Amino acid sequence: MIQRWLFTHIDNSALIVFRVIFGFLITAESFGAILTGWVRRTMIEPQFTFNFIGFDFLQPLPGYGMYAYFALMGLMGIGVMIGYKYRWSMIAYTLLWAGVYYMQKTSYNNHYYLLLLLCILMAMLPAGDYFSVDAKQHPESKKIAMPRWCSLLIIAQLWIVYTYASVAKIYPDWLDYTVAKNLMRAKADYPIVGAALQHHWAHVSITYFGILFDLLIIPLLLWKRTRTIAFGISIFFHLFNSFVFQIGIFPYMSLAFTLFFFSRERVHRLFLRSKQFYNEQEIIVPSYKNLLIPFLIIWCTIQIALPLRHWAIPGDVLWTEEGHKLSWRMMLRGRAGHTNFYIVDHNDPEKRKIRVDKTAYLTKKQIRNVSTKPDTMWQFAQRLKEIYKTEQGMDIAVYVDSKVSVNGKKYRRFIDPDTDLAQVAWNYFTTNPWVIKYTDTEEAVKK
Numbered sequence: 001m002i003q004r005w006l007f008t009h010i011d012n013s014a015l016i017v018f019r020v021i022f023g024f025l026i027t028a029e030s031f032g033a034i035l036t037g038w039v040r041r042t043m044i045e046p047q048f049t050f051n052f053i054g055f056d057f058l059q060p061l062p063g064y065g066m067y068a069y070f071a072l073m074g075l076m077g078i079g080v081m082i083g084y085k086y087r088w089s090m091i092a093y094t095l096l097w098a099g100v101y102y103m104q105k106t107s108y109n110n111h112y113y114l115l116l117l118l119c120i121l122m123a124m125l126p127a128g129d130y131f132s133v134d135a136k137q138h139p140e141s142k143k144i145a146m147p148r149w150c151s152l153l154i155i156a157q158l159w160i161v162y163t164y165a166s167v168a169k170i171y172p173d174w175l176d177y178t179v180a181k182n183l184m185r186a187k188a189d190y191p192i193v194g195a196a197l198q199h200h201w202a203h204v205s206i207t208y209f210g211i212l213f214d215l216l217i218i219p220l221l222l223w224k225r226t227r228t229i230a231f232g233i234s235i236f237f238h239l240f241n242s243f244v245f246q247i248g249i250f251p252y253m254s255l256a257f258t259l260f261f262f263s264r265e266r267v268h269r270l271f272l273r274s275k276q277f278y279n280e281q282e283i284i285v286p287s288y289k290n291l292l293i294p295f296l297i298i299w300c301t302i303q304i305a306l307p308l309r310h311w312a313i314p315g316d317v318l319w320t321e322e323g324h325k326l327s328w329r330m331m332l333r334g335r336a337g338h339t340n341f342y343i344v345d346h347n348d349p350e351k352r353k354i355r356v357d358k359t360a361y362l363t364k365k366q367i368r369n370v371s372t373k374p375d376t377m378w379q380f381a382q383r384l385k386e387i388y389k390t391e392q393g394m395d396i397a398v399y400v401d402s403k404v405s406v407n408g409k410k411y412r413r414f415i416d417p418d419t420d421l422a423q424v425a426w427n428y429f430t431t432n433p434w435v436i437k438y439t440d441t442e443e444a445v446k447k
Contacts, residue, residue, distance in 0.1 A: 002293070005148065007285050011278040012130060012146040013268040014259040019127035021256040022118070023081025025249040026093060029115075030074035032248075039066050042107050046363050048383065049104035050376045053426050058103040072096065080122075083132020087123065094119035105376070106366050110330050111250040114161060117303075118253075121157065125150050130275060145278040147286070149296065151260050156300060158257055159218045164307045164328035166214035171318070173407045174211075174332065177203040182334050182408055187244055197244070213237050221261040231258055245331070313430055315437040319406060321373055322431055337371035338411065339402035343384060346395045353399065356384060372404050374415070374435045381421035398422040412438065 033039050043049065043066040051058045060066050073096045079089030094116070101116050128134045129143035173179050180203040188194050196202060213233065220230035238251035259267055268277045286292070310323025317323045318333055341356040358367050361383070369376045381398035388394040397420040403411040415421075419434035426432065 003285055003289075004283055006152070006293070006296075007283055007289070008148045009145040009278065009280065009282045009284055010148050010151065011264040011268055012126070012144060012150075013264060013272045013275065013277075014262075015125060015127050015146055015150055016130045016132075017267065017271045018256055018259050019083065019086075019122070020081055020131070022122060022127075022253065023077055023079075025253050025256070026097075026115070026119075027074050027077030027081060029249050030070050030077055034067055034070050034074075038107070039070050041363070041365070042104055046106075046366060047361055050106055050366065050369065050379050052102045052105060053375060053379065053428070055102040058099060060103065069096065069099075073100075083128040083134050086128025086132060086134055090119065090123040090127075094123050105325075106363075106369050108325065109247070110328055111247060113326055114250070115253075117157065121153060125153075131272065144276050145280070145282075147284070149292070153296065153299075154257065154260050155218070155222075157303065160300075160303045161328050162214045162218055165330050166211050168307075168327070168329045168332055169207075169211045169214070171332075173318075174207060177207050178407050179332065179334070180204075180206040180210075183331065190244070193244070209237070221258060224263075227261060231262075234258060315431060315435065319404075319438065320431065320435050321375070322435065333407050335372040335404060335406055336408075336411075337368075337402060337404040337414065339371040339377070339400060339404075339414075341370075341380065341384065342399045342401065343388065344397040344399065346397060361387075371402070372414075374432060375426070377402065377415060378421050378424075378426055378432070385422040396422060412436075 043060040044064070046060075049060060061069055073093055076089045076093040076096065079085060080093060097119055098116055101112055126143065126146055129141065129146070135142040177200070184197040184202060184206070187197050190197070217230060217234060217237075220226040221234075234255060238254050241247060242251040265277065268275065307327035307329075310317035310327065313320070313322045315322065317327075317329070341358065342353040343356060344351050344353055358370065362370065362380070366376075370380045377400055381400070384398050385396055388396045399417055399419070400415045400421055401417050402414040404414040405411045413436055416434040416436060421434070424432075424434060431437075
């Protein structure tokens, strides 16, 4: 039964067309990052980046090296799009994008994580078997079919993402329209729609449409009777997000995913009519079966389990941020903070606290991060310890005075002010005790 489900061969038109669109989008992502100034602001102007903890060896290339880095990514994207040495182009892009992803988190976005996962999957899939330079140069490698697991894996990954995105929204600040109101307040100056987005009806619509769309869109696309209307709703939803939130290639990639839901005959007829349509439904069990099935089980288990890890970590993830990343908790909160860092020279007999001028080390966006996120606060403390040791020969302690507000609510003390963050280790898999937890969400700021 499993072999029939996974290894029945189906027409590969959807995967081939998706590869072309995917290649175009990752090319646009790479060159666009250069042209819009994202590389300059995020990788070149900062003195250092806040990498994922444990990836300290990943820092931007010196000088203008990151422009060359992203240009190389763009060339690999073109290789994916046209199917030139497809597998190697896709693997190279995946490695380069992973470097970018783990190198910095000041501009963290769930969509960047999804792109990394998709790159890994696309590197596995036989997406260069048709309508590609590879197939033209090596006609014997041309194929018009693929095993069904290729399509099922993409659909399963999307279903997990959308379902978690929906469930995460079911919490008080989302349901009472606070989040939608705060998000739309920043869009008030948008032409045409800015004023309309400030109305209560708009906040109600965004709140419940967000929950229902994420929860139901995959089932509605899978069901033939609702597929067309679901596609129309998807167009509206993703174009709205693209215009209002300006989140790069993700809305267009999401629309491209619908290729895997429409009938194979329809996709073939619309996009690759000159290609022979495959409808033999042969069951071809590959030699790699004993590796593939465990991989699929492990991959899906990790994807399901990882977003649940915050339930095993003390404290509210909305407040502590511990377990927030890699969990599809999209646009759920706004954070603001008033945070100061103080150093104490261990050799100073009076133990005087000296406030750190954050602007001497960080960009404005980095300052916003170290003012609200515990991981970047800890990393900045480690960086200060290193800088003072190297440049001034001082052995210092670093203390943080931080008050944070979530979703516009009252500011509360966030970090234990008596903890020397330069001396504590980072807990990867559980809570960090110096992050103050609250049982009453309306508790006043601790003194």
